[in-house]
Amino acid sequence: MQDIIILKDVYKIYTMGEVEVAALNGVSLTIRKGEFVAIMGASGSGKSTLMNILGCLDSPTKGKYCLEGLEVSRFSKNELAEIRNKKLGFVFQSFNLLSRTTVIENIELPLIYRKRISKRDTDNIHQMIRILGLDGLQKHYPNQLSGGQQQRVAIARAIVNDPALLLADEPTGNLDSATSKDVMNVLSGLNHNRGITIVLVTHETDIAGYARRVIVLKDGKVLSDTPSQTFTTPLPQTPCETTP
Amino acid sequence: MTALFTIALRAIMRNKLRSSLTILGIVIGVGAVIVMISIGQGAKAFVEKQLESLGTNVLIIIPVSTTHAAARGTTGTITLTAEDTFALVKECNAVSYVSPGIRTTTQVVSGNMNWTTGVSGAGPDYQIIRNWPLKDGRFITQQDVNSMAKVCVLGQTVVTNLFGTLDPVDKWVRVKNIPFRVIGVLSAKGQSPTGQDQDDMVLMPYTTVQRKIMGVTHIGYALASSATAESRFEAIDQITSLLRQRHRLRPNEENDFSVISQVEFASAVMETSHTMSVLLGSIALVSLFVGGIGIMNIMLVSTTERTREIGIRMAVGARERDILFQFLIESTVLSSFGGIVGVIFGIFTSKLVSYYGGWPSLLSSLSIAVSFLFSNIIGIFFGYYPARKASRLNPIEALRYE
Numbered sequence: 001m002q003d004i005i006i007l008k009d010v011y012k013i014y015t016m017g018e019v020e021v022a023a024l025n026g027v028s029l030t031i032r033k034g035e036f037v038a039i040m041g042a043s044g045s046g047k048s049t050l051m052n053i054l055g056c057l058d059s060p061t062k063g064k065y066c067l068e069g070l071e072v073s074r075f076s077k078n079e080l081a082e083i084r085n086k087k088l089g090f091v092f093q094s095f096n097l098l099s100r101t102t103v104i105e106n107i108e109l110p111l112i113y114r115k116r117i118s119k120r121d122t123d124n125i126h127q128m129i130r131i132l133g134l135d136g137l138q139k140h141y142p143n144q145l146s147g148g149q150q151q152r153v154a155i156a157r158a159i160v161n162d163p164a165l166l167l168a169d170e171p172t173g174n175l176d177s178a179t180s181k182d183v184m185n186v187l188s189g190l191n192h193n194r195g196i197t198i199v200l201v202t203h204e205t206d207i208a209g210y211a212r213r214v215i216v217l218k219d220g221k222v223l224s225d226t227p228s229q230t231f232t233t234p235l236p237q238t239p240c241e242t243t244p
Numbered sequence: 245m246t247a248l249f250t251i252a253l254r255a256i257m258r259n260k261l262r263s264s265l266t267i268l269g270i271v272i273g274v275g276a277v278i279v280m281i282s283i284g285q286g287a288k289a290f291v292e293k294q295l296e297s298l299g300t301n302v303l304i305i306i307p308v309s310t311t312h313a314a315a316r317g318t319t320g321t322i323t324l325t326a327e328d329t330f331a332l333v334k335e336c337n338a339v340s341y342v343s344p345g346i347r348t349t350t351q352v353v354s355g356n357m358n359w360t361t362g363v364s365g366a367g368p369d370y371q372i373i374r375n376w377p378l379k380d381g382r383f384i385t386q387q388d389v390n391s392m393a394k395v396c397v398l399g400q401t402v403v404t405n406l407f408g409t410l411d412p413v414d415k416w417v418r419v420k421n422i423p424f425r426v427i428g429v430l431s432a433k434g435q436s437p438t439g440q441d442q443d444d445m446v447l448m449p450y451t452t453v454q455r456k457i458m459g460v461t462h463i464g465y466a467l468a469s470s471a472t473a474e475s476r477f478e479a480i481d482q483i484t485s486l487l488r489q490r491h492r493l494r495p496n497e498e499n500d501f502s503v504i505s506q507v508e509f510a511s512a513v514m515e516t517s518h519t520m521s522v523l524l525g526s527i528a529l530v531s532l533f534v535g536g537i538g539i540m541n542i543m544l545v546s547t548t549e550r551t552r553e554i555g556i557r558m559a560v561g562a563r564e565r566d567i568l569f570q571f572l573i574e575s576t577v578l579s580s581f582g583g584i585v586g587v588i589f590g591i592f593t594s595k596l597v598s599y600y601g602g603w604p605s606l607l608s609s610l611s612i613a614v615s616f617l618f619s620n621i622i623g624i625f626f627g628y629y630p631a632r633k634a635s636r637l638n639p640i641e642a643l644r645y646e
């Protein structure tokens with residue numbers, strides 16, 4: 001299988017006055033196409049920072065990030081925007097839908113920033129709506145929807161551009177357990193049926209159980225990297241080998 | 245780009261009250277500019293038209309008694325003659341036409357009607373100098389002047405007072421008991437800049453007024469015209485030196501005449517009206533500027549309020565440029581819509597002002613185009629800072645914004 005993500009010795013250092021905080025302190029990892037990876041770790045361990053870098057919203061202070069063979073850690077702001085538009089999808093804890101904007105317009109949002117909208121894109125929208133069970137809600141506004149429905153709209157928006165990588169930072173954090181299950185099933189299905197690579201941040205072990213690989217972060221470092229079937233408690237010293 | 249337009253329009257529609265209030269500032273600004281300019285232009289055109297009615301190239305030569313002349317005991321001797329005027333046309337190349345003039349106020353009688361008015365003597369070129377068309381009949385000819393013909397041309401006010409609606413041509417009027425045949429009627433000219441009724445007068449050959457009515461040989465004044473308004477200064481110089489020479493004035497003697505241009509007198513009025521329109525225009529511009537600051541204000545609030553929206557757009561692939569254009573289009577659409585409404589409002593108001601205020605207003609398509617264009621520039625100018633601020637946001641922080 002193809003490596004979609006290669007991180008090599010990635011640092012993210014925030015300077016707050018005189019103090020330097022290493023949110024990521026030498027992270028190296030490889031994720032292959034079609035994987036479903038969960039990232040866990042205590043609050044402040046650097047999960048969101050890692051997601052921001054994987055999502056091309058931020059660049060590492062040091063180190064190398066290759067996405068589908070492109071060394072995006074060297075890209076300019078504009079190039080990163082284009083990568084986000086073409087290759088990435090985001091699902092957030094707080095949904096982040098545009099208020100006072102209809103469901104269909106929210107889903108179409110990434111396509112606005114494309115030079116051309118092909119027929120395939122529009123077909124994709126209809127397909128998304130069907131798969132995610134949003135039929136009949138197209139003209140509704142986010143505040144007329146339940147939390148689960150809103151997160152489905154967010155997922156539809158995240159995959160409308162047929163992304164190589166879907167990033168979800170605590171997507172069930174604001175949902176009750178039944179709805180969480182529902183949303184996780186949707187994500188699993190997308191991973192299974194459409195082969196979309198998913199990287200997901202969560203606090204909950206049962207949510208992490210949907211993934212097939214679990215990476216635990218601690219103080220900006222990879223603490224453990226294990227297949228989720230064997231996942232019980234993080235082993236204290238798992239060596240993390242990355243493919244060169 | 246069309247997508248960005250749609251986004252901007254939706255954002256405007258989403259907050260109708262705020263958008264209308266923002267637009268209102270521009271509406272008032274553009275409207276005020278149009279009203280002020282049209283009033284200023286109207287006043288200017290009004291004064292210009294009056295100047296035109298006097299003739300911008302008309303010079304008046306009047307004899308004056310000088311202190312030197314008085315010292316020599318020649319007070320009261322009027323030195324300006326008809327021969328002087330003939331010499332002017334012949335020898336001053338900047339002078340095109342001259343008409344000797346003399347004027348008296350007397351009663352004019354027709355049947356049982358009478359009217360006291362000014363009777364002016366004129367030469368055949370009077371009509372050309374004053375650029376004054378006839379309404380009816382013919383004007384005084386050289387023949388009439390030579391023969392001291394007992395003929396007259398009436399101003400419109402005199403016609404109205406003596407003949408009412410009847411046609412006066414070939415009728416007779418009596419002045420000092422002498423019958424004069426009416427040969428023509430002047431078209432109505434209206435008020436002079438000083439408020440005199442220019443139509444209240446009777447014209448006769450100047451020789452007729454001199455001999456038959458007043459019994460004098462001098463002339464009271466002369467009207468001359470230069471070829472163009474610009475050449476009037478040259479004409480004044482030439483007239484002055486020729487008359488000094490003809491009147492044998494020594495270099496240390498003052499002129500025994502004076503040459504006045506109508507323009508110099510009226511241009512003082514022009515100056516005032518010009519100053520007024522500049523002043524009014526600047527006040528209006530300030531209000532347009534205030535409208536622009538209003539736009540900036542609203543756009544700044546709006547970009548702060550929509551920080552999270554900006555973050556979301558950036559996350560799905562909006563580039564800095566997309567965000568910049570989105571907000572720039574929004575402010576420009578607001579201001580140009582305000583501009584359109586302002587133009588309509590301005591046209592309407594200036595019509596209203598001139599109708600009820602009796603104040604002349606002149607709408608020029610240039611002032612409309614300029615103020616509309618200006619409203620667009622204001623939108624871009626004052627929208628740029630907030631838009632740039634929005635486009636420079638960090639997507640991560642923008643997404644976290646509560």
Ligand SMILES: Nc1ncnc2c1ncn2[C@@H]1O[C@H](COP(=O)(O)OP(=O)(O)O)[C@@H](O)[C@H]1O
Pocket residue numbers: 014015016021022023041042043044045046047048049050
């Ligand atoms: N913009 C920032 N400026 C300064 N420090 C930051 C910033 N973002 C994150 N950090 C710090 O980096 C560390 C990791 O943060 P984060 O990635 O948000 O952790 P997690 O998502 O695992 O809770 C924390 O100590 C946090 O305080």
Ligand SMILES: [Mg+2]
Pocket residue numbers: 047048
């Ligand atoms: Mg976090």
